[in-house]
Amino acid sequence: MPADAYDQTKTALLAMGRQRVWSLMATLFGDLAQAEGSAIDGPVLSSIMAEMDVRPEAVRVALYRLRNDGWITSEKHGRTGRHALxxxxxxxxxxxxKRIYxxxxAQLDSWQLVLSEDTEGSAAMIRSGFVPLLPxxxxxxxxxxxxxxCLALKGATVPDWLHSQIAPLMLEAEYNALLPPLQNAHDRLEAGQLNPLQTAVLRCLLVHNWRRILLRHPALPRALLPDGWPGHRCHVLVDALLARFPRPVIEDIVTI
Amino acid sequence: MPADAYDQTKTALLAMGRQRVWSLMATLFGDLAQAEGSAIDGPVLSSIMAEMDVRPEAVRVALYRLRNDGWITSEKHGRTGRHALxxxxxxxxxxxxKRIYxxxxAQLDSWQLVLSEDTEGSAAMIRSGFVPLLPxxxxxxxxxxxxxxCLALKGATVPDWLHSQIAPLMLEAEYNALLPPLQNAHDRLEAGQLNPLQTAVLRCLLVHNWRRILLRHPALPRALLPDGWPGHRCHVLVDALLARFPRPVIEDIVTI
Structure with a gap:
């Protein structure tokens, strides 16, 4: 039964790490209502969040926070609130x-090693897309x-030990933990068997767990990563599942 | 007066750092009697060492040590000892x-940066001609x-700060201290104005002070060193002085 596989996936993805409601909601808006002029009506938002086991009060608190942070804007249309980025x-x-989707x-495979004058500027280097290997x-x-x-040197053939030292910096353990639920969803969820609400929820949970790891490290060329890199395997599965379950039309989502 | 300049040079070079007699003697054999079959007779050795203000007893102790270490071999020819490498x-x-002379x-100017798997093997890397910049x-x-x-990357344009960080590792202060006596000798000592004994002594002191710094660091390409590198200026002066005062024939050295 696909409903089973869906529930299993939902439960597994909701159980990964600490899922903050405001963060999950930001992912939802990013996936479902990123287009210019796109908005989510209050009842639809409530239904989706309820489907992800989030209580109405927690939804209200998260909305309040996101509005306060300037992340979400809300308008009243009659008695209905409309929320948008x-x-x-x-x-x-x-x-x-750009990175999440x-x-x-694999594209670029050439890399560089950069030596900085001192130990300062590490945060700026990470923002520029570098992984700090050593001070x-x-x-x-x-x-x-x-x-x-900085001194920048063109990369050469990467020895195995360097792959091994890079792996933890690229959150190998986190990707390895995400792999089983993704693989299970990929093996058991069939196209066309989810309704728009379930599709919105599945996509939100997929993107959320994927981006929570992905955006914590820079994008490194495959040459620097071990063979069979779990981050790449996760990427392939997320990409396939998002393609199998395309973004639903918001108006098609049936509210509770 | 050249004798003045000679005495000045001798005093300045003898005063540089701690000059161990056995080490000074090893330099003397290396400069004067390196050729196969070459040897220094006891009286000549004593005269040269006396000219460098070394007392006869200290010469005997040093000879004993060098023989014990397998560095010098001594034979009796009648009443005269003959000493050789x-x-x-x-x-x-x-x-x-090969390095000293x-x-x-400047020859090679291309360089490499090497990253090792761990902090071990540092001594082997130094023996292989590498300067340890960071762990x-x-x-x-x-x-x-x-x-x-190891991961070896081809060098590129060297930033100034890297030159500055390399300089102390390449004993910049030591070279800066050696420069003035070398420059003074170069400016004031004229070719042909030293007798064979003085020539042997001058060469020994030049080579000794030069090699004491030189052999404590690997040979790095000029590209990695600051402009006007004092080590290079010392090299030019030592080279010019050794050419101006060629190795004397041992038999021409008049004993006291």
Whole structure:
């Protein structure tokens, strides 16, 4: 029964790490209502969140917080609230989407090692897409932009031990934990067997758990990662599932 | 007066750092009697060492030590002792001579950065001609041979701060201290104005002070060193002075 597989997937993905309601809601808006002019009506939002076992009060608190942070804007249309991303959060969501919804087909494979003058500027290097391997030593894709004063050397053949040292920095354990529920969903959920509400929920949970790991590390070329990299396997599964369950039309989501 | 300049040079070079008699004597054999079959007779050795203000007893102690270490072999010819390098020490001396007497004309300028798997093997890396810049990070000439398991990256344009960080590792202060006496000798000592004994002493002191710094660090390409590198300026002066005062024929050295 597909409902079983759906429930199983939902439970497993909801159980991964600590899921903050406001963060889950930000993912939902990012996946379902990222398009310009797109909004989610209160009853639809409540139904989706309820389907993810979030109580109405927690939804109200999260909405309040997101509005306060300038992430969500709400308007009244008659007795119904309409919620949408703000111009700022839409821009930020779009930027993150480039990585979240990127194709898992490997592109760039060349990389660089960057040596900085001192141990400062580490946060800036990470923001620029570099992984800090050692104090003052960073690894990144060949197109990542290092500060001009740094020494940047073109990458060569990567020894196995370097792959092994990079893996934990790229959250290998987190990806390994995400793999089984994704694989199960991929093996058991069939296209067309979920209604729009279930589809919205599945997509939200997939994107949420994927992005929670993905956005905590820079994008490194495959050459720097071990063979069979779990992050890549997760990417392939997320990509396949999102394609199998396309974004529903918001108006088709039946409210409770 | 050249004798003045000679005395000044001798005093300045003898005053540099702690000059161990056995080490000074090893330098003397390396410069004066490196050729196969070459030996220094006891009276000549005593005269040269006396000219360097070493007392006869200290000469005997040093000779005893060098014989004990297998560095010097002594034979009696009638009442005269003849001292020479052993086959082993001659081989080691020849190897060191390649760097000590190398031409100061810059050759290789390409370099590499090597990343090792862990912090072990640092001593082996230094022996292989690498400078340890950071734990696990080494710099060396492009022809230096890193262990196969290391990551070796071709060098690029060197930023100024890297030059500054390399300088102390390449004993910049020591070279800066050696520069003034070398410059003074170069400016004031004229070719042909020293007798064979003085020439042997000058060469010994030049080579000794030069090698004491040189052999404590690997040979790095000029690209990795700051402009006007004092080590290079010392090299040019030592090279010019050794050429101006060629190795004397041992038999021409007049004993006291």
């Amino acid at each position: 703000t111009p700022t959060s839409r821009t930020e969501t779009r930027r993150a989407s 990127a194709s898992p087909v 003052r030593v960073y690894l990144g894709g060949a197109t990542a932009l290092a500060p001009a004063e | 052993t086959p082993t020490s001659r081989t080691e001396t020849r190897r060191a001579s 190398a031409s100061p004309v 696990r990070v080494y710099l060396g000439g492009a022809t230096a041979l890193a262990p196969a398991e």
